[in-house]
Amino acid sequence: MRRLFLVLGSDVRRHLKSPLAIVIFMAIPMVMTALIGIIFAPKAEQTTLPPIPVVLVDHDKSIASRLVLGAFDADQLKKMFEVTVADEAEGRRRMEKGRASAILIVPEKFTLDLLDGKTTTLTVVKNPAEQFLPDVVEEFVATMAVMLSGAIQAFEAEAKGIRVLLDSPVDLIPWETLGPEFGKAQKKVVAASKYLNPLLIGIKAEETRAPGAKPRFTRRDLFSIMLPGMAVMFLLFIVQTLMRDIISERGDGKLRRMMTTPLRPMELVGARLLGGWVMGLVVLLVMVAVGTLIFGAYWGNFGYFLLLGAAVSFWTAAFFGLFGALVRNRNQAGAFSAPIILAFSLFGGSMMNPEAMPKAFRAIGVATPNRWFIDGAALVRDGRFPLVPLLILLASGLVLAALAAPALRRRISV
Amino acid sequence: MLEIKNLTKSYGDVVALDRFSLDLKKGEVLGLLGPNGAGKTTLISILAGTISDFTGTVSFQGRDLFADRRLKNRLGIVPQDMAFYEELSARDNLLFWGGLYDVPRADLKKRAEELLELVELAARAKEPVKNFSGGMKRRLNAAIGLLHKPDLLLLDEPTVGIDVQAKVSLLDIIRGVGAAGTAVIFTTHQLAEVEGTCSRIAIMDHGRILAQGTLEELVRIVGEREIVEIAGGFAAGAFSEAVQDLAGERLELLSAADGLASLAVRDTGEIPRIMDRLFSRGLAVADIKIKSPSLETVFLKLTGRSLRD
Numbered sequence: 216m217r218r219l220f221l222v223l224g225s226d227v228r229r230h231l232k233s234p235l236a237i238v239i240f241m242a243i244p245m246v247m248t249a250l251i252g253i254i255f256a257p258k259a260e261q262t263t264l265p266p267i268p269v270v271l272v273d274h275d276k277s278i279a280s281r282l283v284l285g286a287f288d289a290d291q292l293k294k295m296f297e298v299t300v301a302d303e304a305e306g307r308r309r310m311e312k313g314r315a316s317a318i319l320i321v322p323e324k325f326t327l328d329l330l331d332g333k334t335t336t337l338t339v340v341k342n343p344a345e346q347f348l349p350d351v352v353e354e355f356v357a358t359m360a361v362m363l364s365g366a367i368q369a370f371e372a373e374a375k376g377i378r379v380l381l382d383s384p385v386d387l388i389p390w391e392t393l394g395p396e397f398g399k400a401q402k403k404v405v406a407a408s409k410y411l412n413p414l415l416i417g418i419k420a421e422e423t424r425a426p427g428a429k430p431r432f433t434r435r436d437l438f439s440i441m442l443p444g445m446a447v448m449f450l451l452f453i454v455q456t457l458m459r460d461i462i463s464e465r466g467d468g469k470l471r472r473m474m475t476t477p478l479r480p481m482e483l484v485g486a487r488l489l490g491g492w493v494m495g496l497v498v499l500l501v502m503v504a505v506g507t508l509i510f511g512a513y514w515g516n517f518g519y520f521l522l523l524g525a526a527v528s529f530w531t532a533a534f535f536g537l538f539g540a541l542v543r544n545r546n547q548a549g550a551f552s553a554p555i556i557l558a559f560s561l562f563g564g565s566m567m568n569p570e571a572m573p574k575a576f577r578a579i580g581v582a583t584p585n586r587w588f589i590d591g592a593a594l595v596r597d598g599r600f601p602l603v604p605l606l607i608l609l610a611s612g613l614v615l616a617a618l619a620a621p622a623l624r625r626r627i628s629v
Numbered sequence: 630m631l632e633i634k635n636l637t638k639s640y641g642d643v644v645a646l647d648r649f650s651l652d653l654k655k656g657e658v659l660g661l662l663g664p665n666g667a668g669k670t671t672l673i674s675i676l677a678g679t680i681s682d683f684t685g686t687v688s689f690q691g692r693d694l695f696a697d698r699r700l701k702n703r704l705g706i707v708p709q710d711m712a713f714y715e716e717l718s719a720r721d722n723l724l725f726w727g728g729l730y731d732v733p734r735a736d737l738k739k740r741a742e743e744l745l746e747l748v749e750l751a752a753r754a755k756e757p758v759k760n761f762s763g764g765m766k767r768r769l770n771a772a773i774g775l776l777h778k779p780d781l782l783l784l785d786e787p788t789v790g791i792d793v794q795a796k797v798s799l800l801d802i803i804r805g806v807g808a809a810g811t812a813v814i815f816t817t818h819q820l821a822e823v824e825g826t827c828s829r830i831a832i833m834d835h836g837r838i839l840a841q842g843t844l845e846e847l848v849r850i851v852g853e854r855e856i857v858e859i860a861g862g863f864a865a866g867a868f869s870e871a872v873q874d875l876a877g878e879r880l881e882l883l884s885a886a887d888g889l890a891s892l893a894v895r896d897t898g899e900i901p902r903i904m905d906r907l908f909s910r911g912l913a914v915a916d917i918k919i920k921s922p923s924l925e926t927v928f929l930k931l932t933g934r935s936l937r938d
Binding site: 469472478 | 679701702710716721757
């Protein structure tokens with residue numbers, strides 16, 4: 216046993232002194248998870264859009280066009296829109312440079328036409344290089360047009376009075392006759408203001424859930440679901456790299472030298488399997504720690520997860536121990552190991568959500584450690600003990616180890 | 630100390646060792662010479678315990694070498710390959726490989742330092758071995774085999790691919806190990822290496838020892854003659870014709886070219902007769918060289934000149 220632990224200690228020390236391959240294999244799932252998370256996860260902290268740049272071209276320069284401009288200046292809308300008054304040529308220049316999502320053109324005599332009850336048109340020129348923001352401007356202007364039309368119709372009588380004011384020189388305005396007109400308008404405004412100022416119906420954003428419904432899916436949830444799949448895929452890569460020692464040492468004379476010492480073949484086999492297991496578990500735990508710190512991933516009960524990690528590391532070490540005994544040389548190992556790991560990962564659910572996979576894929580997936588580890592991790596996350604995945608990984612791992620040990624011993628002895 | 634009897638090992642139809650027998654005494658350094666495929670590495674592998682399906686017996690210090698695993702503590706091997714971990718330092722390698730033997734930890738550390746001094750790696754003992762030159766690696770490879778002070782040291786072509794200085798240093802170490810009482814079996818292709826290093830030389834081919842002894846004994850065993858090289862202003866045909874009737878048991882014309890000819894003679898007393906014959910034919914002689922028989926001529930005589938795979 217002393218020699219077994221001597222070999223094990225040396226293996227661990229060697230791999231820690233030259234950790235590049237392990238670090239790369241550990242970094243890849245983290246980077247992939249981060250990228251996928253950034254692209255697909257919901258962004259809870261960012262709920263507002265940046266202000267939409269709009270150019271207002273005012274050919275009217277009168278009351279109604281000031282109302283339109285004022286509408287954009289209201290409290291809520293100020294955050295949504297950034298309005299610049301300019302001529303049409305400047306507006307188009309800004310649009311070409313991507314500094315305007317839309318141009319709103321207020322036509323000449325806009326105010327007069329409205330007061331006369333004539334049809335008039337606001338033009339929205341949308342930036343063709345943008346998809347979403349110009350539509351927001353168009354929708355807003357359409358809504359504003361409806362409201363403005365409604366207001367003109369409601370204040371039709373007052374509008375006629377105002378029309379007179381606009382057409383007459385100041386000294387000819389019959390101020391004494393305007394009193395009743397203003398009085399009527401004042402009554403309508405006061406009546407409306409009961410409802411409008413302050414607004415009786417406020418807006419409050421709030422999320423509600425039906426009893427038993429799943430909580431809102433967050434980025435953290437996405438990481439927590441993705442990381443076990445990624446981690447087990449790269450655990451396979453790392454352990455097969457470590458277990459490749461068995462093959463390379465056969466070719467470079469180290470194995471022969473070891474067998475000239477009192478070290479027994481089964482001690483060496485034990486050291487290699489134990490080494491793969493321990494290193495696999497350590498690597499998995501490091502990935503878990505990094506995933507927790509960087510992504511805030513949630514793993515559930517750590518004790519359960521540790522058991523599951525130990526089981527999948529054991530399975531992986533036993534599998535690649537057997538693999539090392541069966542392949543002829545390092546080249547053959549390199550040629551076969553990557554496709555095997557990728558197939559495990561594809562069918563086992565490391566590359567896509569198992570629930571979204573075709574039935575045939577899912578059926579094949581039960582033969583992979585990825586599937587059982589991912590299932591087990593999901594159970595642990597839900598607060599349950601992963602009994603079935605654990606038993607399956609341990610039982611199949613023991614079978615693999617039982618096959619690997621004599622096969623490796625035979626390869627070592629030849 | 631080591632007694633090998635009728636060791637036979639085949640790979641399919643190819644017989645690698647054919648009733649191979651050998652005795653080795655304490656402190657004896659045996660140079661095992663042989664062309665490729667002669668069976669040298671197979672012999673070393675059997676003695677090292679990495680080949681098990683063979684017939685014959687190997688007795689070491691009076692016991693069956695393969696029956697008692699503890700005897701492996703008395704055996705050291707320096708393989709042809711650089712069999713150590715490149716990621717580790719020279720010291721860590723020594724401690725790891727030495728740790729596989731039953732050497733107490735304190736003794737192991739002390740011995741590792743001694744060996745680092747011996748192979749002149751002490752100054753770079755902490756450095757990863759991957760930074761070492763080929764010669765330094767060879768020296769470390771040898772040091773690992775010596776760490777547990779073995780009674781029998783097996784060296785399988787330990788000087789392959791190293792420069793002259795490293796080779797001389799390694800051969801010095803081998804001589805020193807032998808002088809300290811360790812029996813050594815040293816396989817090589819390099820005939821010059823064994824001439825100055827080994828107390829006994831064995832030439833093997835086709836799995837058997839063809840001849841063994843000191844260099845002088847080998848020369849006598851194969852009856853090798855001295856080589857006379859004659860240079861001068863003669864044509865090849867005229868030279869051959871001049872010495873033709875002298876050829877026989879005591880003299881043999883080996884080669885004749887325009888201006889240079891080579892003859893093998895039983896003793897140097899034949900040279901005046903050759904000169905008389907050449908001068909009488911009017912052939913000018915400018916230079917005469919006498920070469921004593923070398924291990925190479927003995928080796929070629931025993932193993933032949935045909936190339937091996």
